Amino acid sequence: MTNRYAVVLAAGQGTRMKSKLYKVLHPVCGKPMVQHVVDQLNTLELNELITVVGFGAEKVQHQLGEDSHYVVQEEQLGTGHAVLQAEDILADKEGTTVVVCGDTPLLTAETLQKLLDHHDEQNAQATILTAHADDPSGYGRVIRGGNAQVERIVEQKDASEEEKAIQEINTGTYCFDNQKLFEALQNVANDNAQGEYYLPDVIEILKNESDTISAYQTPDFSESLGVNDRVALSKAEKLMKQRINEHHMRNGVTIVDPDQTYIGPDVQISSDVVIEPGCVIEGNTIIEEDAVIGPHSTITNCSVGKGTVVKQSVAADSQIGERVQVGPYAHIRPASSLGDDVKVGNFVEVKKASFGSGSKVSHLSYIGDAEVGDGVNIGCGTITVNYDGHNKHLTTIQDDAFIGCNSNLVAPVTVGKGAYVAAGSTINEDVPAEALSIARARQTNKEGYAAKMKSNKKE
Numbered sequence: 001m002t003n004r005y006a007v008v009l010a011a012g013q014g015t016r017m018k019s020k021l022y023k024v025l026h027p028v029c030g031k032p033m034v035q036h037v038v039d040q041l042n043t044l045e046l047n048e049l050i051t052v053v054g055f056g057a058e059k060v061q062h063q064l065g066e067d068s069h070y071v072v073q074e075e076q077l078g079t080g081h082a083v084l085q086a087e088d089i090l091a092d093k094e095g096t097t098v099v100v101c102g103d104t105p106l107l108t109a110e111t112l113q114k115l116l117d118h119h120d121e122q123n124a125q126a127t128i129l130t131a132h133a134d135d136p137s138g139y140g141r142v143i144r145g146g147n148a149q150v151e152r153i154v155e156q157k158d159a160s161e162e163e164k165a166i167q168e169i170n171t172g173t174y175c176f177d178n179q180k181l182f183e184a185l186q187n188v189a190n191d192n193a194q195g196e197y198y199l200p201d202v203i204e205i206l207k208n209e210s211d212t213i214s215a216y217q218t219p220d221f222s223e224s225l226g227v228n229d230r231v232a233l234s235k236a237e238k239l240m241k242q243r244i245n246e247h248h249m250r251n252g253v254t255i256v257d258p259d260q261t262y263i264g265p266d267v268q269i270s271s272d273v274v275i276e277p278g279c280v281i282e283g284n285t286i287i288e289e290d291a292v293i294g295p296h297s298t299i300t301n302c303s304v305g306k307g308t309v310v311k312q313s314v315a316a317d318s319q320i321g322e323r324v325q326v327g328p329y330a331h332i333r334p335a336s337s338l339g340d341d342v343k344v345g346n347f348v349e350v351k352k353a354s355f356g357s358g359s360k361v362s363h364l365s366y367i368g369d370a371e372v373g374d375g376v377n378i379g380c381g382t383i384t385v386n387y388d389g390h391n392k393h394l395t396t397i398q399d400d401a402f403i404g405c406n407s408n409l410v411a412p413v414t415v416g417k418g419a420y421v422a423a424g425s426t427i428n429e430d431v432p433a434e435a436l437s438i439a440r441a442r443q444t445n446k447e448g449y450a451a452k453m454k455s456n457k458k459e
Contacts, residue, residue: 002120003047003095005178009082010034010102011054011073016229022056024102025063026233029240030264030282033227034060036105038067039265041098043109044116050089051102052082078196079172080188083181091182096120099199101172103227105236106243111218112173118216119175125211126180126203128153129173131224132217139169139224140200142215150213153200157193168217170200171224180206240265248275288322297327305340321357339374352392353384356399369411370395379405379423386411398433 014023024034051068053060071085119127130142145151153170184205188197222239245258252271255261264282276294283301292309299315305322313327317334325343333351342355345362353367356374369386384395393411401415404423416433425439
């Protein structure tokens with residue numbers, strides 16, 4: 001099998017974004033653009049992937065990590081100059097190199113594979129990924145000869161009026177015979193309107209050497225979208241959202257209002273899940289069958305079990321079991337774990353707490369830094385007092401305990417198995433199993449107190 005390499009161009013500053021955030025790190029559906037590109041490339045059988053970085057190099061490397069090797073383009077002298085930075089790594093290697101821009105988040109692995117296959121079938125030295133554009137403004141035009149063979153690519157700023165009318169555009173993605181690519185790059189000049197070394201000039205150089213130049217036209221123009229400003233970013237977001245939602249719906253997920261539902265590219269959703277309007281589901285979230293999410297819920301990096309219902313709530317970095325009821329208006333904060341058949345009701349906040357199966361905290365409570373056993377009932381207004389101003393402490397509530405309304409459990413403290421805590425208690429000592437703990441002031445009634453107060457006011 002032919003060796004395959006990839007070069008991702010991610011060195012441009014992206015001044016048109018007007019942002020302190022480096023261009024290729026702007027997210028599309030929650031994932032940085034360059035990560036979309038690298039993720040798609042890494043599904044191919046590549047021998048090596050190299051990312052060309054420049055502005056914001058450290059941040060790009062931090063984002064991609066070990067998914068790529070890196071070379072630095074110190075001066076921004078054009079796409080040809082950018083690819084040339086990989087010369088020390090690739091120049092002497094045999095095989096095929098695919099070159100992709102880091103600001104094309106809609107490009108798919110399927111299209112890249114078809115491009116590579118076409119390149120091999122044509123025994124080409126260069127293959128261009130092209131697309132038909134109803135409005136080709138801003139794109140380089142693909143110039144073909146009388147036999148429909150690719151002659152060259154001309155950039156918009158260097159194109160004649162006749163060339164500007166051509167609707168087949170260069171997407172900026174290519175396959176090259178690797179050694180031919182780096183030989184040709186030595187002969188690329190910068191005598192153009194921008195004074196830059198254009199990668200597309202390699203096409204004309206190889207053509208003049210009688211090498212075979214081919215083109216594969218993708219049927220989906222949207223994949224060619226390069227993001228250079230916030231307007232294009234919003235278009236990419238919309239197209240990616242539509243693609244993701246359609247993928248899930250075709251796999252058996254009901255999305256009631258796809259236009260108002262935002263699902264990240266790495267989210268996994270089983271069939272017969274229902275997503276209500278206004279939901280945002282992000283990160284590495286996994287949702288099992290028959291769950292109902294929403295309306296207006298935000299779930300990030302969570303696992304959600306079968307038959308669970310999450311209504312108008314927020315959950316992050318947590319495990320939610322099967323047949324769990326969450327919300328409305330609950331907040332499941334990171335490092336929480338809800339067992340099967342748990343209920344976390346309205347205006348309940350859970351943080352770094354675990355709940356055993358069948359336990360309930362139905363309303364208006366804060367449960368943080370706690371271990372809650374099976375079958376526990378936590379009454380309205382209960383608070384685990386976990387912070388002493390310096391450190392967090394653990395509250396343990398064992399199986400089948402009953403916590404009365406408006407109780408304060410001052411950690412570190414343990415409520416034993418089957419124990420009761422009377423409503424309104426402040427518990428700062430362990431409660432033995434099966435015991436009833438009452439920790440509140442004795443009620444005192446002052447007869448006639450109201451009349452006395454009124455008399456004092458008149459005086």
